[in-house]
Amino acid sequence: MSSHSVIASAPSSPPPSKPASPSAVSTLQPLRGGNSYDIVVVYVDIVLLGVLGLFVLFALPRTISRLSRASEWKQGLFFYRRNALSPKSQDAFSMDGAGELKYGNVAANIQTVGSHGISDSYRGRSSGPTPRLVAPGDQELHAPKHTPAWSTRFPGISWVLSMQVLPGYSVGKVFLLLSWFGIMLFAGLFNINPFLYPGRAGIIVYSQLPLVFALGTKNNVIGMLIGQGYERLIYLHRFVGRFLVFAANVHAIGIIYEAMDAGDWSRVIYKGVIHWGIVALVCMDILFLLSLSTFVQRFYHIFYISHIVSAVVMLFATCxxxxxxxxxxxxxxxxxxxxxxxxxLKSRVTTAHLQPIPGLSMVRVQLHAVNCGWRAGQHVRIKVLSMGMGICGWMEPHPFTIASVAESANGEGLTLMCKKAGDWTGKLYALAEGNKETESQMGRDVTVLIDGPYGGPGNTVVTSYSGAMLVTGGSGLAYGLPIVEEFLQKGMQGVSAILVVDLVWSVRSPSHLSPMIPFFTRLLEQAPQANLSLRISVFYTRAVAASALQGLEVLPPGLTLAPGRTPLEKTLESVVESTHGAFLDGKSAPNGVFVGVCGPLALTEEVSNVVRNFDRGMFHAVGGIEVQEESFSW
Ligand SMILES: Cc1cc2nc3c(=O)[nH]c(=O)nc-3n(C[C@H](O)[C@H](O)[C@H](O)COP(=O)(O)OP(=O)(O)OC[C@H]3O[C@@H](n4cnc5c(N)ncnc54)[C@H](O)[C@@H]3O)c2cc1C
Structure with a gap:
C-alpha cells in the first residue's frame, strides 16, 4: 500500500498488513511509496485531535460562562466605533502652557491633594480610599458569572504543574511538550528502522504541518477553542516547529545516505522530486536558523519576512x-x-494622535476613531504610514498592548503606550516630538494602519473575580491600566464583582511617576463610585538623590511611591485579606483573586511563585488565586 493511499483512505483503512522485509526495502522507497505501518501517523493524528478535544472539553465551562453574556460576543474580535461614545476626549494627555503634562483637568503638579506621599516601606490598605468594602448582595449586582479555573478546583495538581523548571517553562508546559515529543518518537519509530526507512520522518513532518501553522497564527483556532490567547501557545509552535526541522533533516540525511550507499546518487539528484525536497529542506532550515532568539532580538524584521516567505515556499515545495x-x-x-x-478583515486605516511623554520616553498613540471591540489585555499591530518612519519603517507592523478600556465614556478611543526600545519606536518618538523649534505644542496626527485585536485573556473574565492584584514592570503598565479602567467602568455600571484592586508598577526611576500622576489621580477619584478599593503602588529600583523626589512628596490618597523591590507577598496578602474581609457577613462567598502580571520574565516568574506558595488556608478562603502572565515578547 502506498503512503498516498494510506493517507487518503485513513478513516476506513484496514489494519496494517505485514511490513516488507528489510531486504525488500528499496533504497529509494520513499520516492515510490511508503511502508504499510505508516498508517500509525494517521492514528497518532487522531489521538492528537482527541487530546485537543479533551482540552476543549475542559475549557467548556468557562467558555460557556463567558459567552453566556451577550456583551462578550461583541468584544475581542473586531474593532469598531460607536458614535455615542465619542465626544472630543476630555481626558487626553496634553501639555499646558507651562509645559506640564495634563490629563483632562487634572494637572500633574498635585501638591495640594492627599495625605501621604513617598512611603519608606510597604503600608497597609488603609492608605487608599476605602469604600464600604462589603460585598453587595446578589440583587444589587449583575456581575458576570464566575467559573473558577481548574487551578482553583485542583490546587494540588496546579501547584505541581506551575512549578518553574526552566526560564519560561513550568512543569505543565514541559510535560505537554514531552508528551507530544514522545508521541512523535513513537510514530516515527513504530515498526521501522529509521536508518533503513527515512520516509517515515518525512511523513511525520507533513502530518504535523497543520498543527505547527495553527499554533503560530494570530487568529488562532486552537487558542479560540481552548480559551487561550495565541501568545500563550507560541512556545508550542516553537517546539513543534523545531522538532519538524530536525525530522526533515533526518529524512534528508537518510535519503542521501541511501542513495550514496546504493551508488545511485547521480540518478537521484536529477529527479524533480528531489529538487523540490531540497527546496523544502532549505526553507525548513532557514525557518529554524533565523528564528533563534538571539537573531530575532537583533533582526526582528528579517526573521519576520523570512518566516513568511520560507513557510509559503516550503508548502509549495512539499506539494x-x-x-x-x-x-x-x-x-x-x-x-x-x-x-x-x-x-x-480586522484592519483599519485611521488617524492617530502621537503625543510624546518625555518623562517616560514613551509615545502615547491615541486613535479616537476606534473606541470599541477589544478586551483589556489584548494587543494590536500598528503601521505608521508616514515617511517620517523611514523608507521601510512605514511598512513595519509592531505589536502594542491596548492601554485603554473599550467603550470609554470619555471617548478616549484606542490608546497605546509605546516605549522607545529601538529603531522603530525611536523614530516614532522623534515623529511625535516634531520640530520643537517651530511647533507650539508637541504631538501630531498621522495616518496609521492597525489590525487586531489579538491575544488577551481568553476565557478569563476579570470582572468576575472579587479581588485583583496587577503587577506591572516598565511599559507593562499598558497591560494593567485598561484592566483597572474596566474594573471602574463596569463597577460604575454595577456589572463587576471586583471590590479590591492593587495596581503595582515597578519602574527604574521615581521620575517615571510624575507624568502618570494625573491619570492615576483620575482613577483613584473614580474608585469610590465603582465601590472599589483601589490602591496604586509605585516602586523604583534605582538609587536616587533626594532632589529626584522633588514634587513627589505629596501624592493623592491611594497612590504610594517607595524605593526597592515590589513586596509581592505582602501586597498579595493585603489584597486577599481585604477581599476576604468584604465577605465576613457570610451572605455570599468571594469569587477568588485575579493576579495579572506583565513585565520581564523574572518578574512574571516571581509573581507566579508567590501565588504558588501562598498560604493555602487563605487561598481557599478567598475562592482561589488565579494568575495570568503577559510579556512583551514571543
Ligand atoms: C504582544 C506584545 C505586546 C507589546 N506591547 C507593548 C506595549 O504596550 N508597549 C511597549 O512599549 N512595547 C510593547 N511591546 C514591545 C514592542 O512591540 C517592541 O518594543 C517594539 O516592536 C520594538 O521595536 P523597535 O524597532 O523600536 O526595537 P528593536 O530594537 O528593533 O527591537 C527591540 C525588541 O523588540 C522586538 N521586536 C522588534 N520589532 C518587533 C515586532 N514587529 N514584533 C514583535 N517584536 C518586535 C525585537 O525582537 C527586540 O527583542 C509589545 C510586544 C509584544 C510582542
Whole structure:
C-alpha cells in the first residue's frame, strides 16, 4: 500500500498488513511509496485531535460562562466605533502652557491633594480610599458569572504543574511538550528502522504541518477553542516547529545516505522530486536558523519576512516533492489563508494622535476613531504610514498592548503606550516630538494602519473575580491600566464583582511617576463610585538623590511611591485579606483573586511563585488565586 493511499483512505483503512522485509526495502522507497505501518501517523493524528478535544472539553465551562453574556460576543474580535461614545476626549494627555503634562483637568503638579506621599516601606490598605468594602448582595449586582479555573478546583495538581523548571517553562508546559515529543518518537519509530526507512520522518513532518501553522497564527483556532490567547501557545509552535526541522533533516540525511550507499546518487539528484525536497529542506532550515532568539532580538524584521516567505515556499515545495502530502498541505494552507483573511478583515486605516511623554520616553498613540471591540489585555499591530518612519519603517507592523478600556465614556478611543526600545519606536518618538523649534505644542496626527485585536485573556473574565492584584514592570503598565479602567467602568455600571484592586508598577526611576500622576489621580477619584478599593503602588529600583523626589512628596490618597523591590507577598496578602474581609457577613462567598502580571520574565516568574506558595488556608478562603502572565515578547 502506498503512503498516498494510506493517507487518503485513513478513516476506513484496514489494519496494517505485514511490513516488507528489510531486504525488500528499496533504497529509494520513499520516492515510490511508503511502508504499510505508516498508517500509525494517521492514528497518532487522531489521538492528537482527541487530546485537543479533551482540552476543549475542559475549557467548556468557562467558555460557556463567558459567552453566556451577550456583551462578550461583541468584544475581542473586531474593532469598531460607536458614535455615542465619542465626544472630543476630555481626558487626553496634553501639555499646558507651562509645559506640564495634563490629563483632562487634572494637572500633574498635585501638591495640594492627599495625605501621604513617598512611603519608606510597604503600608497597609488603609492608605487608599476605602469604600464600604462589603460585598453587595446578589440583587444589587449583575456581575458576570464566575467559573473558577481548574487551578482553583485542583490546587494540588496546579501547584505541581506551575512549578518553574526552566526560564519560561513550568512543569505543565514541559510535560505537554514531552508528551507530544514522545508521541512523535513513537510514530516515527513504530515498526521501522529509521536508518533503513527515512520516509517515515518525512511523513511525520507533513502530518504535523497543520498543527505547527495553527499554533503560530494570530487568529488562532486552537487558542479560540481552548480559551487561550495565541501568545500563550507560541512556545508550542516553537517546539513543534523545531522538532519538524530536525525530522526533515533526518529524512534528508537518510535519503542521501541511501542513495550514496546504493551508488545511485547521480540518478537521484536529477529527479524533480528531489529538487523540490531540497527546496523544502532549505526553507525548513532557514525557518529554524533565523528564528533563534538571539537573531530575532537583533533582526526582528528579517526573521519576520523570512518566516513568511520560507513557510509559503516550503508548502509549495512539499506539494511537488511528495504529492501524497497534499491533503495535509491543503489543510495547512487553509489555516494560513483563514488567518490572513481575518487579519485583512480586522484592519483599519485611521488617524492617530502621537503625543510624546518625555518623562517616560514613551509615545502615547491615541486613535479616537476606534473606541470599541477589544478586551483589556489584548494587543494590536500598528503601521505608521508616514515617511517620517523611514523608507521601510512605514511598512513595519509592531505589536502594542491596548492601554485603554473599550467603550470609554470619555471617548478616549484606542490608546497605546509605546516605549522607545529601538529603531522603530525611536523614530516614532522623534515623529511625535516634531520640530520643537517651530511647533507650539508637541504631538501630531498621522495616518496609521492597525489590525487586531489579538491575544488577551481568553476565557478569563476579570470582572468576575472579587479581588485583583496587577503587577506591572516598565511599559507593562499598558497591560494593567485598561484592566483597572474596566474594573471602574463596569463597577460604575454595577456589572463587576471586583471590590479590591492593587495596581503595582515597578519602574527604574521615581521620575517615571510624575507624568502618570494625573491619570492615576483620575482613577483613584473614580474608585469610590465603582465601590472599589483601589490602591496604586509605585516602586523604583534605582538609587536616587533626594532632589529626584522633588514634587513627589505629596501624592493623592491611594497612590504610594517607595524605593526597592515590589513586596509581592505582602501586597498579595493585603489584597486577599481585604477581599476576604468584604465577605465576613457570610451572605455570599468571594469569587477568588485575579493576579495579572506583565513585565520581564523574572518578574512574571516571581509573581507566579508567590501565588504558588501562598498560604493555602487563605487561598481557599478567598475562592482561589488565579494568575495570568503577559510579556512583551514571543
Ligand atoms: C504582544 C506584545 C505586546 C507589546 N506591547 C507593548 C506595549 O504596550 N508597549 C511597549 O512599549 N512595547 C510593547 N511591546 C514591545 C514592542 O512591540 C517592541 O518594543 C517594539 O516592536 C520594538 O521595536 P523597535 O524597532 O523600536 O526595537 P528593536 O530594537 O528593533 O527591537 C527591540 C525588541 O523588540 C522586538 N521586536 C522588534 N520589532 C518587533 C515586532 N514587529 N514584533 C514583535 N517584536 C518586535 C525585537 O525582537 C527586540 O527583542 C509589545 C510586544 C509584544 C510582542
Amino acid at each position: 511537488f516533492h511528495y504529492p501524497a502530502a497534499r491533503p495535509y498541505i491543503y489543510a495547512t494552507a487553509a489555516v494560513y489563508v483563514l488567518d490572513h483573511l481575518l487579519r485583512v
